Amino acid sequence: MAFHGKTIWLVGASEGLGLALAKQLAAEGAQLILSARSEDRLHEIAKNLPNARALPLDVSDLSSIQHAYAQIKHLDGVIYNAGAYEPMSAQNWNTKSALNMVEVNLSGALRVIGCVLPDFLAQERGDITLIGSLSGYRGLPKAIGYGASKSALISLAETLRHDLKGTGVGVRLINPGFIRTRLTDKNTFKMPMLMEPEQAAQKICAALLRKRFRTDFPAPFSWAIRLYGLLPDGIVYRGK
Numbered sequence: 001m002a003f004h005g006k007t008i009w010l011v012g013a014s015e016g017l018g019l020a021l022a023k024q025l026a027a028e029g030a031q032l033i034l035s036a037r038s039e040d041r042l043h044e045i046a047k048n049l050p051n052a053r054a055l056p057l058d059v060s061d062l063s064s065i066q067h068a069y070a071q072i073k074h075l076d077g078v079i080y081n082a083g084a085y086e087p088m089s090a091q092n093w094n095t096k097s098a099l100n101m102v103e104v105n106l107s108g109a110l111r112v113i114g115c116v117l118p119d120f121l122a123q124e125r126g127d128i129t130l131i132g133s134l135s136g137y138r139g140l141p142k143a144i145g146y147g148a149s150k151s152a153l154i155s156l157a158e159t160l161r162h163d164l165k166g167t168g169v170g171v172r173l174i175n176p177g178f179i180r181t182r183l184t185d186k187n188t189f190k191m192p193m194l195m196e197p198e199q200a201a202q203k204i205c206a207a208l209l210r211k212r213f214r215t216d217f218p219a220p221f222s223w224a225i226r227l228y229g230l231l232p233d234g235i236v237y238r239g240k
Contacts, residue, residue: 002209004029007074011035011059011112012082014042016181017131017204020197021081024205026050033072036082059108060100069115077127077170078116079208080109085183088144098145105149109156117169124168129208130157132175134222137229138236161213174207175216176200177225193221 003025010025012018014036022034022045032052034042042054057068059082084104086097109130120126135143136150157173164171178184178191179200195218207215216222228236 003205005031006076007031007033007072009033009035009055009072009075009078009116011057011078011080011108012131014038014045016183017176017179017197017200018081019045020201021079021204022049022052024198024201026052028205033075035068059111060103062111065108065111065115075116075119075126077129078112079129079131080112081131082108083131083183085146085186087142087186087188088146089142090144093144101145102149102152105146106152106156109153113160120169121167126168127170127172127208128160129172129174131204132157132173134175134177134216134225136175137225157213170211171213172207173214174204175214175222176203177218177221193218 008025008030010018010022010032013022013032013034018036022032026032026049030051032046032049033055034046034052035055035057036042037056037058039054039056042056046052046054055068055071058064082104084101086094086101088094088097113128116126116128120128130153132153133146133150135147136152136154139151140147154173154175157171160171161173176195178187178194180194180196184191184194200217203215203217216226
């Protein structure tokens with residue numbers, strides 16, 4: 001998806017990776033529609049970027065998304081980057097937090113796609129990009145809620161890729177590793193190959209220019225995660 005002159009709806013644009021991605025896309029000439037819950041923050045960001053407008057919404061509220069989408073007159077692509085994260089082990093279970101992660105990371109994507117997909121199909125063009133996570137490839141410690149939601153998001157993207165073949169609607173799945181944001185600041189463990197948001201945004205923009213379905217980064221950390229996902233249960237859960 002070339003950026004210059006294209007209208008891109010970036011959902012989850014107010015902080016961290018989303019903000020860095022908005023700046024990168026704007027610099028590449030995209031016409032941006034920026035969405036998140038923080039209305040004041042969005043307007044401040046849009047004011048400082050060329051060809052950007054703020055469109056506040058709550059991804060956990062279908063009517064909020066529908067109301068926002070009704071205000072979009074033309075759209076070439078949507079990037080779903082909204083995310084919620086709380087490190088959580090089974091011993092420290094918090095149902096409210098777990099459900100919130102599923103609401104934002106997975107259900108919000110279903111709501112947004114449900115709005116844009118009928119129009120994309122009708123016009124036989126459009127681009128859907130889902131920002132997943134390497135943590136979605138296999139169950140990991142202390143990832144209750146987050147890992148499950150990202151695993152489901154990966155499955156959603158794979159299904160969309162199958163179903164939309166030949167329709168003119170493109171689907172991409174981008175799975176980053178650890179990115180330094182207010183979310184990962186909650187982690188107390190060492191995060192291998194931790195990236196700055198600007199680095200990750202550059203990787204994502206490069207992926208958006210290709211037709212490849214799946215992009216995992218950074219290498220070789222992504223290779224290690226994928227290999228871990230292929231290991232037999234007898235090795236992964238040995239002694240547990």
